Amino acid sequence: MPPRHRGAPEPAERRELLSAGDVARTIARMAHQVIEKTSLGASDAGPVVLLGIPTRGAPLAHRLARRVAEFSGVEVGVGTLDVTLYRDDLRRKPTRPLGETELPVGGIENALVILVDDVLFSGRTIRAALDALRDAGGRPRAVQLAVLVDRGHRELPIRADYVGKNVPTARSEEVHVLLSETDDRDAVLLNRAGEGA
Amino acid sequence: MKHLLGTDGLDPDTARVILDTAEGLKKTLLGREVKKLPTLRGRTVITLFYEDSTRTRVSFEIAGKWMSADVVNVSAKGSSVKKGESLRDTALTLAAAGADCVIVRHPASGAAHRLASWLSHTNTSVVNAGDGTHEHPTQALLDMATLRERLGGVEGRRIAIVGDVLHSRVARSNVHLLTSFGAEVVLVAPPTLLPTAVGDWPVGAAGSLVVSHDLDPELPTLDAVMLLRVQAERMHGGFFPSAREYSIAYGLNEARASLLPEHAVVLHPGPMLRGMEISHAVADSARAAITEQVTNGVHVRMAVLYHLLAGEEDAA
Amino acid sequence: MSTTVIRGAKPYGEGDPVDIEIRDGVITAIGTGLDTGGAEVIDAGGLVALPGFVDLHTHLREPGREDTETIETGSRAAALGGYTAVFAMANTDPVADNAVVVEHVWRRGREVGLVDVHPVGAVTVGLKGEQLAELGTMARSAARVRVFSDDGLCVADPLVMRRALEYTRALDAVIAQHAEEPRLTVGAQAHEGELAARLGLAGWPAVAEEAIVARDCLLAKHVGARLHVCHVSTAGTADVLRWAKERGTRVSAEVTPHHLLLDDERLNTYDPVNKVNPPLRTASDAKALREALAAGTLDCVATDHAPHAAQDKDCEWSAARPGMLGLQTALPIVVATMVEPGLLDWRGVARVMSERPAEIGGLPDQGRPIAVGEPATLTLVDPAGRWTVRGAELASIAANTPYEGMDLPGTVVLTLLRGEVTARDGKATA
Numbered sequence: 001m002p003p004r005h006r007g008a009p010e011p012a013e014r015r016e017l018l019s020a021g022d023v024a025r026t027i028a029r030m031a032h033q034v035i036e037k038t039s040l041g042a043s044d045a046g047p048v049v050l051l052g053i054p055t056r057g058a059p060l061a062h063r064l065a066r067r068v069a070e071f072s073g074v075e076v077g078v079g080t081l082d083v084t085l086y087r088d089d090l091r092r093k094p095t096r097p098l099g100e101t102e103l104p105v106g107g108i109e110n111a112l113v114i115l116v117d118d119v120l121f122s123g124r125t126i127r128a129a130l131d132a133l134r135d136a137g138g139r140p141r142a143v144q145l146a147v148l149v150d151r152g153h154r155e156l157p158i159r160a161d162y163v164g165k166n167v168p169t170a171r172s173e174e175v176h177v178l179l180s181e182t183d184d185r186d187a188v189l190l191n192r193a194g195e196g197a
Numbered sequence: 198m199k200h201l202l203g204t205d206g207l208d209p210d211t212a213r214v215i216l217d218t219a220e221g222l223k224k225t226l227l228g229r230e231v232k233k234l235p236t237l238r239g240r241t242v243i244t245l246f247y248e249d250s251t252r253t254r255v256s257f258e259i260a261g262k263w264m265s266a267d268v269v270n271v272s273a274k275g276s277s278v279k280k281g282e283s284l285r286d287t288a289l290t291l292a293a294a295g296a297d298c299v300i301v302r303h304p305a306s307g308a309a310h311r312l313a314s315w316l317s318h319t320n321t322s323v324v325n326a327g328d329g330t331h332e333h334p335t336q337a338l339l340d341m342a343t344l345r346e347r348l349g350g351v352e353g354r355r356i357a358i359v360g361d362v363l364h365s366r367v368a369r370s371n372v373h374l375l376t377s378f379g380a381e382v383v384l385v386a387p388p389t390l391l392p393t394a395v396g397d398w399p400v401g402a403a404g405s406l407v408v409s410h411d412l413d414p415e416l417p418t419l420d421a422v423m424l425l426r427v428q429a430e431r432m433h434g435g436f437f438p439s440a441r442e443y444s445i446a447y448g449l450n451e452a453r454a455s456l457l458p459e460h461a462v463v464l465h466p467g468p469m470l471r472g473m474e475i476s477h478a479v480a481d482s483a484r485a486a487i488t489e490q491v492t493n494g495v496h497v498r499m500a501v502l503y504h505l506l507a508g509e510e511d512a513a
Numbered sequence: 514m515s516t517t518v519i520r521g522a523k524p525y526g527e528g529d530p531v532d533i534e535i536r537d538g539v540i541t542a543i544g545t546g547l548d549t550g551g552a553e554v555i556d557a558g559g560l561v562a563l564p565g566f567v568d569l570h571t572h573l574r575e576p577g578r579e580d581t582e583t584i585e586t587g588s589r590a591a592a593l594g595g596y597t598a599v600f601a602m603a604n605t606d607p608v609a610d611n612a613v614v615v616e617h618v619w620r621r622g623r624e625v626g627l628v629d630v631h632p633v634g635a636v637t638v639g640l641k642g643e644q645l646a647e648l649g650t651m652a653r654s655a656a657r658v659r660v661f662s663d664d665g666l667c668v669a670d671p672l673v674m675r676r677a678l679e680y681t682r683a684l685d686a687v688i689a690q691h692a693e694e695p696r697l698t699v700g701a702q703a704h705e706g707e708l709a710a711r712l713g714l715a716g717w718p719a720v721a722e723e724a725i726v727a728r729d730c731l732l733a734k735h736v737g738a739r740l741h742v743c744h745v746s747t748a749g750t751a752d753v754l755r756w757a758k759e760r761g762t763r764v765s766a767e768v769t770p771h772h773l774l775l776d777d778e779r780l781n782t783y784d785p786v787n788k789v790n791p792p793l794r795t796a797s798d799a800k801a802l803r804e805a806l807a808a809g810t811l812d813c814v815a816t817d818h819a820p821h822a823a824q825d826k827d828c829e830w831s832a833a834r835p836g837m838l839g840l841q842t843a844l845p846i847v848v849a850t851m852v853e854p855g856l857l858d859w860r861g862v863a864r865v866m867s868e869r870p871a872e873i874g875g876l877p878d879q880g881r882p883i884a885v886g887e888p889a890t891l892t893l894v895d896p897a898g899r900w901t902v903r904g905a906e907l908a909s910i911a912a913n914t915p916y917e918g919m920d921l922p923g924t925v926v927l928t929l930l931r932g933e934v935t936a937r938d939g940k941a942t943a
Contacts, residue, residue: 082221082225085222085225085234085235085236085503086234086235086236090236090507090508091507091508091509092509093508093509094508094509095198095503095504095507095508096507096508097214097217097218098217098218098221098222098225099221100221100224101221101224101225131235135229135231135233135234136229137228137229137230205711283824283828284828284829284832285827285828303829304831305829305830305831305832306702306712306713306714306783306830306831307712307713307714307783307829307830308829310782310783311783311828311829311830314782314784328713329713329714329831330713330715331712331713331714332713363710366713369711369713392710392711393705393706393707393709393710393716394706394707394710395707395710397707398707398710398711
């Protein structure tokens, strides 16, 4: 069974919300925000770890880490955190393959963990990520959330600390993030109801 | 996938997904203090064992519990099974009581298939944990997981299965899975312990199956050797003259093991008869993967439960 | 007395349709345009008239397992299948190894009256294969036993078999052997072949049958006795029989409809409805059996009708009892496997379903020619008829048919036992 390609939409009725250039600029801006908000590089700042949520949160985390290093000179830990086994909607969909969980060498003990995902929607994925993080071993100092797109419609009391772009959407619409690591290019697309993957 | 009844006819892609999941689970749980995952919370898994088998039952039980399923063990001893209730009634009772999955071990070949047909109108999944001398699919999957770790895969590899193939469900499940993954399987046994026309069995198109009665010339060509347990009742069944003669001809001792290539792996489904089919030193040597098999067994069974129970019902 | 005229039937499916007049259970005239004044007329246009079928091998289960079949329900199934005589096997509970039991079976058969029920006597006491049962007493009883068999079990001891064969020479009787070398079939579950081996079902090798048939043929020849071989299932047995007959052995043999039609591919589902003893063999065995039946190497078709309760079939394979229903499906299977492919014509069907089994079983008034002065013991068959088998609709109490849902050719329209209608249009008359 192939992984779900949230970023492989049908061509019909879709609008580009972010171009490739926009995506790059957005990530760069988020990197600046991370540096500022975490006081990165300050003598009293603890370790920071970016954990991407597969599929597309993982390359985003790596891109964000590279930008942060570029702008601040500080190498932050980066890894991935698969939440499949913690999802509360497993029984609503065909069985999903597992993603990778790869914690950075230093672990997450006492680190500021920033979860990274492509789209923030109901918030259920993030809740699953918090559960997965609790079991992953180690106790983070704090946990924050970075998303490329926040499309609203939250079903849980969860909000992002870093948002690339807020996009008002109808519930029936679909937001697709494309990244060159997993797709053919960088873009963010909005699909009308019933279109796309 | 609703049931796991055997590896005969198991689509290699499905097997691969299960193995990848097992690998992912193993990595996820590596070094963790708390092994528990919430994935199957609220799901009920019943192990229904009509034969004694501590290792398989415990492996399934741990797998279920690490996935947070409620695991109930039913054994032929101390249940209505002993009172003469039919397998069919027992199965229907367990399904009606809310079992999401029944893991069955039974001395009759085909028992798991029968169970699945009786439960076809329910949502209850069936896992074959060994039916007579037919199949034991999770054993073959855990053997494959171990071989993938040790050898990187089995495609084009030459793997011997040595011993009582005739009565071995482990051998049958391994023949189908290994050949469907492209391995060349050599069955090594005296003619009395080989199934009828085994050389003509339809096997996975990617691999092949050959038969030999002589272990020594095979050893230098092997990437792995899988030893089967010699059951005491076979020794008295006239299938071979004596335990001593069997051990001399087919036992893997140090001298024989030294004929294997450096990288070759030794597997045994357990429980082992040290000194009979495997010598003490070989069983404890670095090439023996016997404890890894046990560890992988838990992860493979977790993966099987995940694929049977985690997704939506009626998912293909 | 009443007169019946069957109008427009073709005896043996040959020639132009004729009318058959029956008075007092006897055929009194055969011709065209017979006077039907005052007679009951049975329109048989398009039907084939055959002598009533004789089954050498039926399990009626009474006494002992009346939950699966009784002499009454089994007689009904027989009449519906076109049978006018059946031989009821001895493996009842108690075993039919004495005059009391065989006379009970014989009397119950007469009371029901749908088919002549001839009890088979056991060869050995309790079917144990050790001590000869009172064969002479059974032969001289009211039941006039002429066929002895331990069916279900083999008379394996060569000395016991020799004595049985020798002893029955004086009784004008025949030993019907269930040929299964017990040491070669310990724990056997299915035909020893590639498929059973893959499925982990312990093998029942062809040689276990062939070795006993060869031995028994040699013994029968040696003592000059008659031997009948039950349910031949392998090509090799047909070879042995051909050889034995060529050298003058007094041996006859039967084949079951299921061994003519089905093969071990059926094992795949593990559904014990396909479990039978001897087991379903390979497709090439089935082909060889069809050819041997056509050639006369195999003398007749016998059903081995074996009713079993649902709980003894709807279970795991190894726990299931072997056997299948057969009385109502025998003719259609013979039509499908022998008539339609051109291996047998209707005269051949009369031979293998009626005449030869009557001879082997020693029944002087069954399997008779369709001719004036002969008993009106007849079966009318619609060769163009088709029906779909439903186990629950069969007359037997048990429903273990392997042909469930199959669409089969050839229907029995009417069965007459000495002029009395015993089944008509799918309904038994008692």
